[in-house]
Amino acid sequence: MTQARVSLSDSHVSAPVWQAVVSSEDRRFFTHHGVDANGVLRAVLSLGRHGGGSTITQQVVKNLVLSDSRTLSRKVAELALAMLLEAHAPKSHILELYLNHVYYGHGIVGVSQAAAAYFGKQPAQLSTSEAALLAGVLPAPESLSPFRDAQAARRVHAQVISSMVDSGCLHAEHAECIRRAGLPITLASIAQVPAAVGEQTCATPNRRQGAPYRAPFFVNEVLHQVPHLLGTRLQQGLRIYTTLDLPLQEQAEMLLAGYQCDDAEQAVLIAMQPANGAVSVLVGGRDFSQSSFNRATLSRRSPGSALKPVVFLAALASRLVTCSTEVRDEALIFRNDGRGWAAFSHQQLAREQEQAALRRHRTRLHGPLSPGDYCQHGLAGAQAGKDNRTGSQLASAVRLTDEVEYEPHNFNRQFRGAVTVGQALVHSLNIPAVWLANMVGVDAVVDMAQMLGITSPLPRTLALALGACEVTPLELATVYNTLAARGIRSQPFCVSRIEDATGNVLYSHKQARTRVVGSDACCSLGRMLRDAVQHGTGRAAGSGWPSEHAAGKTGTSDDYRDAWFAGFSPSLTCVVWVGRDDNMPLQGTGATLAAPLWARFMQRAHRAGTCMPPRTSRPHSCKF
Template identity: 35%
Template sequence: MSRVKFLVTIGLIIQIIMLPGCLPLGQEGPPDVPIPSRIVDVNNNLITTVSQVRTIPVDLDNIAPEMQQAIVAIEDDRFYQHRGIDFRGLGRAIYQNIRAGEVAQGGSTISQQLAKNLYLGPERTLDRKIRELFYTIQLERTYTKKEILNMYLNHVYFGQGAYGVEAAARTYFDKSASELSLGESAMLAGLPRAPSYYAPTTNFEGAKERQEVVLRRMAELQMISPERAREAREEHLEPRAKVDWFQQAPYFVAEIIKHFEENYPDGMEMLYTAGLRIQTTLDLNLQRAAENALQQGLDNVNKDINGALVAIDPSNGYIKAMVGGRDWQSSQFNRTLARLQPGSAFKPFLFTAALDSGYTAASTIYCSPVTYTQAGSEPYTPTDHRGGYHHRPFILKQALAISDNVVSVKLADMIGPETLIRYAKAMGIESPLRPFLSLALGTSEVTPLEMAVAYGPLANQGVLARPMYLLRVTDQEGRVLEEHSPNLAKVIDEKIAYIVTDMLQAAVSPGGTAAQLSWMVSRPVAGKTGTTEEYTNAWFVGYTPELVAAVYVGYDDKNRKVGLTGGDIAAPIWGNFIEAGLKERPMEEFQVPEGVVQEEVCTADGRRATALSENTMTAVFISGTEPRLPCYGDRWLQRPQDSGEGPDDIDY
């Protein structure tokens, strides 16, 4: 392009700019500004924004005044005087471009930079520059200076993947933009010119030199005094040594994004540009407690083991916490939705079905060798932990507390596997279940989320609450695009639910498979451990009156064994989560429904205990089903012989 032609073109641009009512590129109104959608938790706390870039939008009032001044001083000191185009700066740029014979220097104002960031690519051509000027004038006609500065500070790139000052403040100084000091503000304000070069994490000396330029310019413009500039220059700054972008609750957020992908034709475009407000069921306080508990528990084993934790409010189905793995960056696979064998954590569904079929907590079953013939497969001989038997009777409450396998399989045979499946499905299990007796020991695959949901009726007086991610989605004008309410259904009698809860409280008491929870958690809890064959998976699913949580621990490589029981590894993770997550909430007791009674019974025969009874246990019954006949002692019982194992050694 000749210099004459270049001058003529610039002259035409200036004339067009001066014309009143000029609209960019034939538009009939101001250009749309794409606004990322905001995902918030159940308490309206921001979880994240959904954008094609990493950004955390923030209002101008929540940006330190020093940061606002610093960016204006170094990027566009006449920002409040011009109307989008600074003719002094443009004149300097024109002179330099004429000398170079091309567009070599921009002289861009903050408004121009915003127009470029919002609508244009990075190419440096005359056509792009003309369109940039058009959009700049439109922005100035549409928005106030404060609004333009706010948008600019939310869009400008500060390096290390951080778009916007809030993301930059968190990335480099681990604080919000409202907390930035003058020294930190001046250092950040110097980054947009060359973010990769001036990044304080990689070139601190260069960042300090650039900070000095910003502070000097602020002093020249009398935004700050020379004394304040000196103090800021001498301020001790410690940028984060390692910059990791942290997205809160990434596995949960991924499910929200998937919802929009699957339910809206232009779902991702809506999320990126429509400024939706998406209120979810998540509770960030519980989420952080879940992430910390899982991470610490897995770290106690080794760096390769993985796991998951999901928590639900049983009264409404709100998913309050979801951790699909130990590290989102390494693996985006959500293990709370993975089908896995739950081991003995599946047994509460069996005992629920049995109690509703006429058995009681004091019904007795003898633990002894038994073999079942099965059509189309080998005979099945269940054994207890490490292959032994107890050769003694157990009441059902004790059998569940110590997780006796043989008693569970015999019970499944008595009520039928189809009955077990019917109850498990009614309580919330959706995965396919195989109608074999071994199902009682958790040999069919289910997800941790399903397990948490299906334990819910036990905590919620027999009422199932289907899981919920979303509460409400609104657009920028506040119009409701979708809204969800709890989906509740009574699936078991509240008295049966309470009796099973009482039985599961024994499992977390001294003598149970998760006895350590009796001193780890300072509130009423109930739950069940699970360990699959050869220690491949470890589980604990449990609940308080207000929260149900499922913990799974295992390797992604299915050939590797955890080598620990659910009581060893999963239960402590669960306990730490509950104790930390609910520490600010008042303790609640499990509600006792009308029509149940409590009775002390002998563990030997399930009869009413007397002064002569040696081994007894408190159990709960539907009124009228409690034992009437007395127990006269159990010295006659035969002790375990072939395995040498006691109750504490049974399958966990």
């Protein structure tokens, strides 16, 4: 291989970068026509199951056009497209496409991001040793990264150096000097330098997260958003200004990483500002090095009772109830008669069954009842004077099956009898929540959820009142952020401004605050959620810090698969989720797993002054 065969601009990438990649990934890149004959043979013999030693050209096609599926038909398409690309594009262009789209681990795509994330440099500034390390991690970037396994990184680094010697890109004497020097200095090794005695350091969360940069989940979300924000104006040398509160972010990272639980359990923490929707903290998992999947923005989970405030707000906004309205917490069965749901006690259903039996007995003796007869019996009798259905429709309504019945139960399988709407939320009673959802209508509950910030599809069933749906943690954080802002929704954002290398502003966040529900209803709900922290199911969230202004709600999904606490202080919203990626049950609830984490984070935020109540007084009617 000779350097004359390719011309990549030194202003964009140093020669060792492409030399290291070609030497280790595709030694015959400059002589083949897109396909390596040896690789084709392996693919055919294994029917595509074991890959085929793909050339750089094939990898470009796979990254940009095809999926990763291991099928013979996909492999054939890959080979054909690789040869077509070689026939129409110069080698230098193909190599640039590869370098700009290859994955370097930790959510990093392209050599520009890799150079910045691993070394804090531009691609044109990379040394031979640094280029060899980047090329070495490519076969398995998550596991070979120096942020994850320094020993494995040293091994592949040495292998690439040897490959560069074999291909003629590097003199043996120079290679020996590089080997003796060991791994190049990366941001990973810088992060591991111990701080002086008594010096506060941010190295601990960086090492524990195993990430190429601080606040990895937050930064990855920003890197995902920037191309969408800039579109065709995307370029190198950008200065990106974010909403990140780095000290608080790293406090949250350490808190979740040190969380004492089953190793398989994951956790998420999001903090936002009610005033404008700025995301201050975003931690998408306990250990970025083990999994860079951002559960905060991508994972949809059942919110359980953490969704109940949406139901209660819909009821308060309808003005059909107030916090002091009395409702019944008793065993109820909700039955759909074809026109909607109606609630029945077990005694009412027992009487209806007796009356239905009498009607069947009379039918056997005297023939079918006339439409007028139905007004004296069963379900029709319960709706006398307001039901204009025909006798056949009513008979059909009586013959209901279990498929149109819904019987909710409280968490402890006990009933409190007469309670107020406020007490029902404070103690997270399921039956009053379903009753309220039925009263205002499921459509009204769905509409309220969407206005508050949920964009995931929601089922239009009564079980929605108990969180029988799936939302992302960021969506739930947006809901509670809107509640904290007393009904004014702000779109969550992480990027505040983007400038080019000369300081020209390419993007500036435009704040859009929309009132989606009345402040009176939100203030009433806020008082109930404050009582839930002080006296109800969320008491663990108020432990250990001045929480008199805190409001929030626990959530536990069916079979203990998800544990939540979502809440807010006057100036900070926070949502914590605990669960498992395999959806297996947890050994606890939102009150025992998520709420204590929430309290410890809010305690740290309070010490930093982040969630302190504002100095200006609020109207007494809206104090929470």
